[in-house]
Amino acid sequence: MIRPTLQVHALHRMVRVSLAFALTIALASSLPSRVHAEVTASGDYTPSDLNATPGSQLGGPTSADVIVGGTGATGEDTGQVQIDSTGAFVDDLFTPFTNLQSDNATIAEEAFSLGLVRITDLNTLWEINTLMTIGGGGQGFLEITAGGRLYRQTDGSPSADVDLILGRDEGSQGFALIDGFASSLVSTNVDVGQLGYGRIDITERGRVGTSETAQLGVDAIGEGYVLVQGQGSRWNVGDGDFPGVDTEANLIVGVDGRGGVEMLEQGVIRVENDVVFGQNATGYGEAYITGQGSQLWVLNNLTIGDLGYGDVYVNDRGLLRVGDDALSSSMTINSVSFLNMGGGTVRLNDGVGTIVNDGVIRGDGRIEASIDNGTIGEVRAAYSIANLREQLLITGDVTGGVLEAFGGEIEIQGTATPAEIRLEEGIIRVGGVLTATALTSITLTAEPSAIFADGGASLGGTLEVDFAPGFNPAITDTFELISGPISGTFATETVPTDWQVFYLPDSVLLANIAAPPIFAAADFDEDGDVDAVDLSLWEAGYGIGSGAVKGDGDANTDGAVTGIDFLTWQREQGFPAPATANAGAVPEPGAVALALTAVVGLALRRRVR
Numbered sequence: 001m002i003r004p005t006l007q008v009h010a011l012h013r014m015v016r017v018s019l020a021f022a023l024t025i026a027l028a029s030s031l032p033s034r035v036h037a038e039v040t041a042s043g044d045y046t047p048s049d050l051n052a053t054p055g056s057q058l059g060g061p062t063s064a065d066v067i068v069g070g071t072g073a074t075g076e077d078t079g080q081v082q083i084d085s086t087g088a089f090v091d092d093l094f095t096p097f098t099n100l101q102s103d104n105a106t107i108a109e110e111a112f113s114l115g116l117v118r119i120t121d122l123n124t125l126w127e128i129n130t131l132m133t134i135g136g137g138g139q140g141f142l143e144i145t146a147g148g149r150l151y152r153q154t155d156g157s158p159s160a161d162v163d164l165i166l167g168r169d170e171g172s173q174g175f176a177l178i179d180g181f182a183s184s185l186v187s188t189n190v191d192v193g194q195l196g197y198g199r200i201d202i203t204e205r206g207r208v209g210t211s212e213t214a215q216l217g218v219d220a221i222g223e224g225y226v227l228v229q230g231q232g233s234r235w236n237v238g239d240g241d242f243p244g245v246d247t248e249a250n251l252i253v254g255v256d257g258r259g260g261v262e263m264l265e266q267g268v269i270r271v272e273n274d275v276v277f278g279q280n281a282t283g284y285g286e287a288y289i290t291g292q293g294s295q296l297w298v299l300n301n302l303t304i305g306d307l308g309y310g311d312v313y314v315n316d317r318g319l320l321r322v323g324d325d326a327l328s329s330s331m332t333i334n335s336v337s338f339l340n341m342g343g344g345t346v347r348l349n350d351g352v353g354t355i356v357n358d359g360v361i362r363g364d365g366r367i368e369a370s371i372d373n374g375t376i377g378e379v380r381a382a383y384s385i386a387n388l389r390e391q392l393l394i395t396g397d398v399t400g401g402v403l404e405a406f407g408g409e410i411e412i413q414g415t416a417t418p419a420e421i422r423l424e425e426g427i428i429r430v431g432g433v434l435t436a437t438a439l440t441s442i443t444l445t446a447e448p449s450a451i452f453a454d455g456g457a458s459l460g461g462t463l464e465v466d467f468a469p470g471f472n473p474a475i476t477d478t479f480e481l482i483s484g485p486i487s488g489t490f491a492t493e494t495v496p497t498d499w500q501v502f503y504l505p506d507s508v509l510l511a512n513i514a515a516p517p518i519f520a521a522a523d524f525d526e527d528g529d530v531d532a533v534d535l536s537l538w539e540a541g542y543g544i545g546s547g548a549v550k551g552d553g554d555a556n557t558d559g560a561v562t563g564i565d566f567l568t569w570q571r572e573q574g575f576p577a578p579a580t581a582n583a584g585a586v587p588e589p590g591a592v593a594l595a596l597t598a599v600v601g602l603a604l605r606r607r608v609r
Contacts, residue, residue, distance in 0.1 A: 373401020
């Protein structure tokens with residue numbers, strides 16, 4: 001039997017009872033300037049009288065807990081309640097108004113039950129003193145729209161216990177929609193997806209306030225997700241919705257289960273204290289921050305993958321911000337966890353912090369921080385869609401771990417001291433000093449690959465160079481591996497047969513030693529070295545304005561012997577061919593430098609950004 005629908009209207013209106021099981025929801029207020037609530041209930045719900053005192057103001061405290069759907073009191077399992085406003089604002093928008101109050105409330109209590117509560121119209125309010133459950137055992141739906149509100153505490157103060165649950169039991173589902181300007185849901189501690197599935201959607205300037213801890217995906221089989229979408233839509237995890245209350249609020253995404261947050265189209269999540277993705281061993285947490293103005297702001301510490309694992313995606317001008325004016329916050333990425341950049345920005349402590357990375361940072365975007373990769377952390381850039389290069393900019397320093405550019409570009413504005421460099425069809429640019437004293441591995445193809453060290457390169461360790469399968473360069477090809485002021489050499493070199501590494505003052509090159517002899521630009525006597533004899537030839541020819549040849553001291557083949565040719569001699573002097581090579585049969589470093597200008601026709605494969 002379907003329970004009849006009852007409606008209670010505004011001031012001095014008579015209560016209408018349609019059948020024997022009729023329900024009196026509320027009486028009209030005697031205060032004409034107040035906003036009154038109208039409650040419409042149908043189907044399976046309890047209590048039968050939501051007003052504790054007959055004749056009380058419309059709304060007011062109920063005599064018992066409210067259950068909508070799955071009460072177990074009838075043969076039905078589906079219930080629906082709508083709370084909206086009747087009457088109008090007369091003079092003072094801030095005049096106290098009456099509201100619906102209850103101790104506890106559950107939407108869809110029993111398995112397979114259905115429950116729906118709608119709270120709509122500006123300042124229509126339901127206050128719940130202790131616990132609100134959406135999806136206890138069944139499917140529960142809460143819709144707060146057009147300025148409606150739900151507060152978990154009647155006085156707005158926080159409590160120590162979980163007071164808002166979505167998806168309590170195994171198999172349950174709890175959904176909350178907070179949509180529209182001034183629509184709000186305020187609680188202290190929230191669990192989204194305990195043993196079941198929970199989801200909160202905050203859209204079109206809706207607002208949710210959680211004063212203390214928010215947990216998403218609590219049990220190993222629980223799943224919890226929160227979407228914040230649209231300009232002005234916001235979730236505050238902290239004291240922002242509790243004036244005068246100072247709490248250290250945390251957001252845990254994936255406690256033992258799976259959790260996720262998503263910020264789209266200028267949606268914002270602000271967390272007063274810490275955020276953890278993947279807290280325990282079975283926990284997994286993910287975040288998507290997409291679009292200009294979309295932001296996850298963590299005021300204290302961010303951990304991606306604690307004992308579990310996590311994925312954070314920062315896309316299309318979205319912002320992940322960690323820290324406040326104190327500049328003391330931390331950001332940690334643990335093993336098997338990822339920071340995925342898709343055109344967004346990560347900012348730690350206004351750009352002066354250091355990300356501790358034992359996982360993987362990859363993609364395209366801007367990181368305003370330094371990165372400490374330890375021994376196992378990796379920074380990667382690769383080809384993206386349609387073979388476009390990912391371009392990852394890091395404004396600080398990078399230490400330890402792996403730098404890997406497989407088709408992409410990594411630009412480091414500070415210094416770089418990686419434990420390993422991997423390069424294939426990629427570019428690595430370092431504004432400060434590059435210290436490559438461990439392993440540098442370069443796979444050459446028809447596409448350019450190079451390292452640009454504007455602040456200089458300090459070399460040591462091992463260099464491994466190979467050609468990609470199917471790539472067979474000509475013996476006249478020369479590859480610039482490193483560009484920039486060079487200090488030191490690699491201690492160990494592993495290169496293809498008949499190829500050799502040459503060290504110049506401003507570059508490291510790979511050339512084929514089977515090629516015809518090539519001499520340095522300033523090796524005017526072509527004896528295999530650049531020395532005082534070559535200087536004397538330049539002095540003798542200095543001043544020739546045209547028709548000069550190399551033996552006259554013309555290093556740049558312009559037909560004149562000038563100071564420019566002396567500068568070439570000065571730069572190349574003291575750099576003969578490697579000691580292991582036959583000076584009469586192999587190109588010396590300066591000769592390969594000349595090859596870079598194509599004077600002798602060598603094809604340099606160098607990427608120019």
